[in-house]
Amino acid sequence: MPKNILGRARALTQTHKLAIAGTATLGAAALAFTAVPSEAQTPAHEATVASAPVSVGNQPVKTLKVAVTDQMAAAGLKAEAIAAKQKAAQDAVKKQVQQKAQQAQKAQQAAKQRPAQQQAANRSAQRPAAQPVATKTYANNLDGWIRQSLDIMRQNGIPGSYNGLYRNIMRESSGNPSAINNWDINARNGIPSKGLLQVIDPTFRSYHVPGTSWNIYDPVANITAAANYAAHRYGSMDNVNSAY
Structure with missing residues (x-):
């Protein structure tokens, strides 16, 4: 075998x-x-x-x-770079749009304000310049005192005329603002008549007109207070023809 x-x-x-x-x-x-x-059996890391x-x-x-990992990393970096460039371009466009919108808004506001400013300028040009009000002055004499008293009386609604004041002043004191009566009943009672229109102190204080002096010998204060008293008792100093 x-x-x-x-x-x-x-x-x-x-x-x-x-x-x-x-x-x-x-x-x-x-x-x-x-x-x-096989590739399926290869570890991922x-x-x-x-x-x-x-x-x-x-x-x-x-x-x-x-080289799988290197290729994937390179592809990822490239994608990030492209995305960053796209975002930068979008941000630049957005910024330009916002700037143009802001400029347009400012232009509209300026256009709205321009007519008002022009109108204000026109009104200012058309309005005459305010003239300073000259302070009225009065002579420091009987005529000036009467005229100043009449202006104050008109401001306070107190009736009376130049002639009515002048006539009673000449009868009572002869135009002397420092005149004083030391012999009548008022003097005997301790309250003598004083000033241009011979007013006693209580009457002067009761009928004193605001804006005038509290000195009874002050010509304007004395005339105005006496005229105020005469208006309350007689209707006006024009109606007084004797001692009052």
Whole structure:
């Protein structure tokens, strides 16, 4: 039996040997492909995925080397740069729009204010300049005192005329503002008549007109207070023709 086997082995033709060698080579190649891990099995944190060279016989079949993480990082940086440029451009456009809107608003406000300012300027130009009111002056004599008293009487609604005042002043004191009566009943009672229209102190205080002096010898104050008293008792100094 052993001899027969060896004899058959030797009897293998050259063709049979080549077929066996090819089958062995294909099996080795299949084992080599099976030993290489797939992409699904590769850990995610690895920076690169590479496959070992695969050969059939003495010839290399395939060599793979891909830098996945580097490519993704580069793509992300590029996308961020593009987004930043787009945002900067949008911000610049938005700023220009806001500036133009503000300028337009200021222009509208100025246009609204311009007519009012022009009208105010026109009114100011048309309005005559206010003239200072000259202070009225009076002579420091009987004529000036009577005239000043008449102005104050008109302001306070006290009736009387220049002639009525002048006539009674000349009868009572002869135009002397310092005149005093020391002999009549008022003098005997301690309240002598004083001034241009011979007024006693109680009457002067009761009928004193605001704006005049409280000095009974003051000509204007004396005339005005006496005229005020005569208006209350006689209707007017014009109606007095004797001692009152």
